[in-house]
Amino acid sequence: MLPQNNIPKDVGRKLLKLVLSRWKLLTVTLILTSIVSYISTIFPYLTREAVNLLYAGKIEDIWFYAVLVVVLTIIQGLASYGKNVFSEYTGQSIVYELRNRIYAHLNELSLGFFDRIESGQIIARATSDVEDIRRFIGFGIPSILNIIVMFVFSIAMMLIIDVELTLVTLSMFPLMVLFVRYSIPKYRAYVAMSRNIYSEMTTAVKEAATGIKVIKSYVLGDYFASNFRSKLLEYFNMDMKTSKLRAIIWPSMGWFVYLTIAIIYWYGGLRAISGDITIGDVVAFTLYILFLNRPIMLIGYNIVRYQRALVATKRIFDILEAEPEVRDLPDAEDIEIKRGNIRFENVWFSYDGKNYVLKGLNLEIKPGEIVALTGPTGSGKSTIAQLIMRLYDPQKGRILIDGVDVKRFKLESLRRQIGMVHQDVFLFPDTIRNNIAFGAPDTSIEDVVRVAKLAHIHDFISSLPKGYDTNVGERGVTLSGGQRQRLSIARALMINPKIIILDDSTSQVDAKTEAAIYDALTKHFRGKTVIVITQRIPTLKLVDRIIVISDGEIVEEGSFSDLIEKGKLFPKLFKAGREEI
Ligand SMILES: Nc1ncnc2c1ncn2[C@@H]1O[C@H](COP(=O)(O)OP(=O)(O)OP(=O)(O)O)[C@@H](O)[C@H]1O
Ligand SMILES: [Mg+2]
Numbered sequence: 223m224l225p226q227n228n229i230p231k232d233v234g235r236k237l238l239k240l241v242l243s244r245w246k247l248l249t250v251t252l253i254l255t256s257i258v259s260y261i262s263t264i265f266p267y268l269t270r271e272a273v274n275l276l277y278a279g280k281i282e283d284i285w286f287y288a289v290l291v292v293v294l295t296i297i298q299g300l301a302s303y304g305k306n307v308f309s310e311y312t313g314q315s316i317v318y319e320l321r322n323r324i325y326a327h328l329n330e331l332s333l334g335f336f337d338r339i340e341s342g343q344i345i346a347r348a349t350s351d352v353e354d355i356r357r358f359i360g361f362g363i364p365s366i367l368n369i370i371v372m373f374v375f376s377i378a379m380m381l382i383i384d385v386e387l388t389l390v391t392l393s394m395f396p397l398m399v400l401f402v403r404y405s406i407p408k409y410r411a412y413v414a415m416s417r418n419i420y421s422e423m424t425t426a427v428k429e430a431a432t433g434i435k436v437i438k439s440y441v442l443g444d445y446f447a448s449n450f451r452s453k454l455l456e457y458f459n460m461d462m463k464t465s466k467l468r469a470i471i472w473p474s475m476g477w478f479v480y481l482t483i484a485i486i487y488w489y490g491g492l493r494a495i496s497g498d499i500t501i502g503d504v505v506a507f508t509l510y511i512l513f514l515n516r517p518i519m520l521i522g523y524n525i526v527r528y529q530r531a532l533v534a535t536k537r538i539f540d541i542l543e544a545e546p547e548v549r550d551l552p553d554a555e556d557i558e559i560k561r562g563n564i565r566f567e568n569v570w571f572s573y574d575g576k577n578y579v580l581k582g583l584n585l586e587i588k589p590g591e592i593v594a595l596t597g598p599t600g601s602g603k604s605t606i607a608q609l610i611m612r613l614y615d616p617q618k619g620r621i622l623i624d625g626v627d628v629k630r631f632k633l634e635s636l637r638r639q640i641g642m643v644h645q646d647v648f649l650f651p652d653t654i655r656n657n658i659a660f661g662a663p664d665t666s667i668e669d670v671v672r673v674a675k676l677a678h679i680h681d682f683i684s685s686l687p688k689g690y691d692t693n694v695g696e697r698g699v700t701l702s703g704g705q706r707q708r709l710s711i712a713r714a715l716m717i718n719p720k721i722i723i724l725d726d727s728t729s730q731v732d733a734k735t736e737a738a739i740y741d742a743l744t745k746h747f748r749g750k751t752v753i754v755i756t757q758r759i760p761t762l763k764l765v766d767r768i769i770v771i772s773d774g775e776i777v778e779e780g781s782f783s784d785l786i787e788k789g790k791l792f793p794k795l796f797k798a799g800r801e802e803i
Contacts, residue, residue: 229532229533229536230536233532233535233536233539234532236535236539237355237358237531237532237535240316240320240355240359240535241359241363243319244312244315244316244359247308247311247312247315248312248359248363250304250308251305251308251309251312251363251364252363252364252367254301254302254304254305254308255305255309255364255367255368255371256367256371257297257298257301258298258301258302258305258368259367259368259371259372259375260371260375261294261297261298261301262298262372262513263371263372263375263376263379263510263513264294264379265291265294265509265513266376266379266505266506266507266509266510266513267379267383267506268287268290268291269502269505269506269509270383270500270502270503270505270506271287271502272284272287272502273500273501273502273505273506274500274501274502275287277500277501277502305364309360309361309364310360312359312360313356313357313359313360313361314356314360316352316355316356316359316360317352317353317355317356320352320355320538321348321352323542324344324347324348324352324538324541324542325348327541327542327544328344328541330546330549331541331544331546332546332547332548332549332613332614333548333608333613333614334547334548334573334614335544335546335547337573340421340425341425341428342421342422342423342424342425342426342427342428343421343425344541345424345428346417346420346421346424346537347534347537347538347540347541350417350420350534351417351533351534351537351538352534352538354527354530354531354533354534355531355534355535355538357527357530357531358527358528358530358531359531361527362524362527362528362531365520365523365524365527366524368517368520369517369518369520369521369524372513372514372517373514373517376510376513376514377392379506379510380506380507380510383499383503383506383507384493384498384499384503384507386493387486387489387490387493387499387503387507390485390486390489391482391485391486391507391510391511393485394478394481394482394485397478398475398478398518401474401475401478402475402521402522402525405467405470405471405474405522406471406522406525406526406529408467409464409467409468409471409526409529410526410529410530410533412460412463412464412467413464413526413529413530413533414533415460416457416460416461416464417533417537419453419456419457419460420457422453423450423453423454423457426446426449426450426453427450429446430446430450471522472519472522472523475518475519475521475522476515476519478518479511479512479514479515479518482511483508483511483512486504486507486508486511487504487508490503490504490507490508491504547614547615548612548613548614548615548633549633550632550633551629551630553630554629554630554631554632554633555630555631555632555635556631556632556635557626557630557631557632557635557636558639559623559624559639559640559720559721560624560720561589561590561624561720562589562590562623562624562720562721562750562751563586563587563588563589563622563623563624563625563751564585564586564587564610564621564622564623564721564751564753565585565586565587565620565621565622565623565625566583566584566585566586566606566609566619566620566621567584567619567620567621567622568582568583568584568618568619568620569582569583569584569585569609569616569618569619569620569621570582570583570616570617570618570619571583571605571609571614571616571617571774572617573605573614575617578774579602579605579774580602580605580606580609580616580774580775581773581774581775582618582619582775583602583606583619583774583775583776584776585606585769585776587751587753588751589624589749589751590748590749590750590751591751591752591766591767592744592747592751592752592754592764592765592766592767593751593752593753593754593765593766593767593768593769594753594754594755594756594761594762594765594767594768594769595607595753595754595755595756595769595771596755596756596757596762596768596769596770596771596792596795597770597771597772597777597791597795598772598795601771601772601773601774602771602773602774603725603755603771604645604725604726604755605774606771607642607723607725607753607755609621610623610628610640610721610723610753611636611637611640611642611723612628612629612631612633612636612637615629623636623721638717638719639717639719639720639721640719640720640721640722640723641714641715641716641717641718641719641721641722641723642714642722642723642724642725643707643710643711643713643714643722643723643724643725643727644710644725645725645726645727645755647703647706647707647709647710648710649694649701649706649709649710650694651693651694652693652694653690653691653692653693653694654683654686654689654690654691654692654693654694654709655667655670655690655691657694657709657713658670658673658674658690658709658712658713658716659713659716660713660716662716662717665716667690669716670690670712670716671690673712673713673715673716674690674712675742676711676712676715676739676742676743676746677708677709677711677712677715677739677742678708678731678735678738678739678742679705679708679709679711679712682705682708694709702730703730704728704730704731704732704735706730707727707728707729707730707731708731708735708739710727711724711727711728711739715746719750720750720751721750721751721752721753722743722747722750722751722752722753723752723753723755724752724753724754724755724756725755726755726756726757727754728740728756728758728761729756729757729758733758733760736758736760736761737760737761737764740754740760740761740764741764744764757795757796759782759796762782762796763782765782766781767779767780767781768780768781768782768785768792770785770789770791770792770795772791777790777791778790778791778792
């Protein structure tokens with residue numbers, strides 16, 4: 223029922239490994255914690271001595287205990303300061319490491335991973351799950367040690383004072399243990415559920431923020447808000463349920479403590495009156511139990527911390543241990559693409575392993591050829607482009623560049639030699655210059671300007687008050703669709719690739735500018751292989767060869783005029799634009 227409640231056994235081991243990776247820091251924290259806890263257990267004993275002295279009327283001997291209390295308090299204060307600093311440091315250093323590892327690993331992972339997981343889930347794992355581990359290691363573990371030290375020393379002191387009263391006092395403990403055993407697993411299940419809902423909420427907020435334009439244009443604000451409200455309500459209810467359970471668990475632990483105190487009053491009182499023990503002994507026992515009150519309550523709290531950390535560890539390692547499907551083979555090499563010949567040999571590809579998008583595709587693009595891929599939407603054009611870049615690997619068949627299987631290239635070497643403009647333009651929240659020089663940070667401004675001119679965006683950039691230093695928003699909000707497309711063309715040209723792939727890259731650019739861009743590109747790219755994915759007639763007329771893809775297969779190919787005359791699908795696709803021909 224609860225996917226995240228089924229924690230595999232090895233998760234505990236992974237958490238332990240994380241804990242042990244900070245053993246030096248933890249040792250210091252734990253030594254300081256022990257000092258703080260140990261001193262706490264001395265106070266009731268000192269009070270016992272003081273009460274007994276008072277009872278005997280020896281007021282003059284009390285000053286020794288008074289001074290001792292002050293000295294111990296100072297030592298405890300210093301140790302406590304050190305303990306807090308070290309525990310925070312330990313926790314933060316784990317946060318630092320985990321977030322770094324998650325980020326680095328996300329970079330390694332293939333696109334397939336991101337198709338399967340929602341971004342909200344990734345964000346939640348890098349934020350709140352990491353925090354759960356921090357709390358457990360930074361505060362949970364010292365707190366557990368505090369509890370152990372307090373218990374061991376308190377019970378030792380109590381045994382020194384009176385064995386019988388100690389046994390009576392501890393008679394409540396089995397009940398407490400039973401209570402914890404029953405209530406905590408339930409609590410843990412609730413926590414895991416509210417975590418999940420929290421991730422879904424994060425995703426919903428992110429979607430609303432990124433899709434705000436669509437939401438507003440379609441007047442879907444209310445619809446999304448009500449969806450979000452229902453998630454919010456779900457979280458609210460789940461969190462309330464968790465809180466109610468917590469509100470029962472913690473005070474119940476307190477009741478056991480006060481019940482124990484009542485027993486001490488009654489039984490200890492009787493024995494004090496009969497002269498078996500002193501009044502100071504009864505006072506000391508009462509204080510011990512009161513002192514132990516907090517640690518006892520903290521047992522449950524720490525079990526929860528531990529459970530949360532286990533859930534978090536599992537969720538974080540789901541990311542850290544995800545294997546990149548597309549990765550360098552052991553014998554991958556840096557191979558220079560000299561000619562730019564591209565060949566698909568019987569390529570079968572499916573995103574989900576079930577529905578095949580490409581079914582035995584054979585395709586050859588000659589060096590220096592300018593080819594257009596066209597065809598109905600969803601026919602697999604972008605997929606073909608992504609396979610050349612090895613953003614995914616085909617299930618069957620091979621893709622060769624200059625006769626070499628793309629799998630033999632180092633991924634970095636392959637991708638650096640192919641300039642690809644993706645269908646969905648992404649600009650970084652940075653200057654225009656840095657967005658263009660993105661793949662090559664040391665580029666001179668002259669080079670940036672050169673490619674901007676080729677992409678026909680230079681004039682526009684120059685017209686901006688800050689020119690190339692203009693910042694573009696998170697998703698380039700200050701630029702129009704066409705401007706962003708041209709910026710990303712410039713970015714792809716920057717790396718001076720042997721092969722360039724433009725996926726619907728001028729769909730938002732006006733026809734005249736588009737023609738000018740392709741004119742510049744064909745001149746500039748003489749000798750380079752260019753794949754243009756487009757539905758636009760002016761572009762289709764420019765290219766050497768048009769390949770029509772339908773349902774993942776090549777249905778026809780040829781020049782524009784050939785296809786319009788002899789083609790079957792092609793004329794249908796471009797019927798609406800026929801008058802333009
Ligand atoms: N990341 C993905 N995960 C799962 N399925 C996908 C993914 N990307 C594309 N698809 C599916 O694969 C098929 C081919 O998609 P592709 O993007 O290659 O089409 P396309 O020809 O580029 O279409 P368009 O002209 O609309 O850009 C479609 O059915 C699409 O739904
Ligand atoms: Mg596409």
